[in-house]
Amino acid sequence: MEALLSKTALIYPIVGGILIGLASICLMLFNGRIAGISGILKGTLRFEKGNYLWRVTFVLGMVLAGILVLLVFPGYAVIEINRSLWAYAAAGLLVGLGTGMANGCTSGHGVCGVGRLSNRSVAITMSFTISGIITVWVINSVFGGMI
């Protein structure tokens, strides 16, 4: 697990990224769907006949795999950063509302959209990446890394 968190071991980011790409493209190959996590999850909030079960099983697969990884590597537990629960609440609301308005997040726009060379997805990916960079800068330099 130590190696998993090592800053220098590039093999992990690359292998992990390849797996993310493969999982995403397989959803297109088998089901003809974009692997956008925010869209898939948002779709589970409202039942739609013939367009529901695959969303639930995708979410289930993601959560169960997380539990499996936790059992195999106990060190997988989230190492918390200097944020209050209020900050997480605000962040959750912003992520849900923002990805809902933008119709996608890091997976749907960042991986699938950019991977299809969609200008729209490239622009939205730039908007959330730049905004994330500015946010971290403000937290670190104005609030001393704690919020």
Next chain:
Amino acid sequence: MMLQAIASFFCGFVFTLGLAISGMTQPAKVVGFLDVLGNWDTTLVFVMASAVGVYYIAFQVITRRKIPILAPRFLIPTRTDLDFRSIAGGVMFGVGWGISGLCPGPVLATLGTGTSSVIVMMGFMLAGFYLSNIIGQPKK
């Protein structure tokens, strides 16, 4: 329908394995990746690059098929317009991402750890999805 659900389950499963191996499930690492103006941790650049690279190459091959293996058609987004709502949404998402170090995928991937921050994040994220249906609906 059932086969699609099973395929989807495995895609979700592998997706989480990818997130976990790559380090995307560690908020500290994601915040480090976004800390471009400070102490930048570049490793997650390789996650995005390899994921996008695999998707780009495989997409060219796959779309030579007329239809997917288990579904009647490929559902590929056709929108090309850039509206204020999408960019504003992206900016809001980025703020939430920068605060928490978590985007929707890693929230699901770490839900099973039972960490209070992730549980709170998940609850408010679902509320945010609801809000997005009400606030700033696109003009038809």
